[in-house]
Amino acid sequence: MTIDDLGRRVAADVVGDGGLAGLRRLSGVIAELEERRTGVVEELRRGRVATWEEIGQACGMTRQGATRRWAGRLRARSFGVAAESYQHGRPGYPQALIGSAVPREARRVLDLGAGTGKLTRLLVEAGLEVVAVEPDGAMRAQLAAAVPKAAVREGWAERIPLPDGSVDAVVVAQAWHWFDPAVAVPEIARVLAPGGTLALVWNVRDESEPWAAELGALMHRSARQEIDTRPVLPAPFGEAERLEIRWEHATTRAGIVDLVASRSYVIALPEAERARLLADVEELLATHPDLAGRDGIAMPYLTRCTRVRRG
Ligand SMILES: C[S@@+](CC[C@H](N)C(=O)[O-])C[C@H]1O[C@@H](n2cnc3c(N)ncnc32)[C@H](O)[C@@H]1O
Known part of the structure; x- marks a missing residue:
């Protein structure tokens, strides 16, 4: 039997x-096969x-078509390599973000692309019932250890392992x-109860301090990732409410080196270039007049949140 005959x-x-039941089954099989295809491409690369x-x-695509389809996805899978640095x-x-990201009446919350659980922990501490979905095994291991009260599941935004209408x-955070x-938009709408909300959150480094601006220039020397941190979402989501919170992250020199080392575009650099970048960051932290001789460092941040309600 040929492959075409088998497919048919x-x-x-x-x-x-046929009908809607047939369409649903077909979509499930296509999603599973796409996932397998991505896995094979990942192994080959x-x-x-x-x-x-x-x-x-x-x-059956061009080289550009294949890189457009998978290169970003493979980079998104790279976080686990640096899970501890992350x-x-x-x-x-x-x-204070929780009160804006999650409406007061919500009880069941999904943290999607939860990583090592940095936001998951705050959601649990706020008394919410939290499911954390994360595709990467190394990130999930850190998450399960850091936030044992959250239910941790393997999954993707494009394929969420939860029933219809099961979360409020x-x-x-930092993953959209x-x-x-x-x-992902119809998949998130599927798991949300009617009137449920979706909040997209990013931490943006505030580079108004000269040393933070120099750090930013170093980090973007070899690559830069442009992110739209005020996205507009399509139906079935309604108009966006937006919020910004200024705050300081108390860290250390080693923490800032790990911050740089855990960026996906730094993970992807050739080893020599990556080592040079991290050495230059260490030198900046050791010699900048605003930082020299200090180990505790307050890193200024702006947290941006966009919240929409399912219509
Ligand atoms: C920058 S980290 C953010 C982690 C966490 N939310 C936080 O705020 O620290 C991005 C996370 O998104 C996950 N991710 C990448 N692509 C994803 C997808 N399609 N669906 C769900 N998660 C994804 C990555 O594995 C990674 O853990």
Whole structure:
């Protein structure tokens, strides 16, 4: 039997008598197969077994089509390599954020792309019933150890392992830019109860201090990630409410080195370039007149939150 014949037979079995039930089954199988395809592409790229050109050909696409489809996704999967640096170096969030990100009446909350649980912990401390969904195993291990009261699940924004209408609020901290919004928006709307909310949160470094501006310039020397931290969301979500909180993250020199080391674009740098960047950051921290001789450092941040309600 040829691959085409096999595909036709499987599709006919899955669709069955058609209708919405058939469509739902077909969509589930397509999502599962896409996930498998991404896994195979990841293995081929990690081991440098195939070029993007060859992968494109195998998938019936051009090289550009294949990199557009998967390069970002593979970078999003890179966090686990630096899970410990992430947990140690990345800032948390101000407690005041919870009152804006989650409406007062909400009880069941999904933290989507929860990472090592930096926001999950605050949600649990606020007395909420929290499910944390995170695709990366190393990040999930840190999360389960740091926030044992949260229910931790493997999953993706594009495929959330929860039933329809099962949460009152979804929060996405520092992760929305990794999602495929065309798939994630309807998937988030599916798991939200009617009238439930979605909050998108980012921490932005406030570079008004000269040393923080120099650190920013160093970090963006080799690569930069442009993120829209005031996104507009499509239906079924309504108009956005936006909030900003200024605060300071109490850290140390080692914490700032880990902050840099856990950025996805730094993880992806060639080893020599990455080592040079981290050495330059250490030198800045040791010699800048505003920091020299101090280990405790207050890192200024602006936390931005966009909240929308499911119509
Ligand atoms: C910058 S971290 C943010 C983690 C955490 N929310 C925080 O605030 O510290 C981004 C996280 O999104 C996860 N991620 C990437 N793509 C994802 C996707 N499609 N669905 C869900 N999570 C994803 C990554 O594994 C990573 O843990």
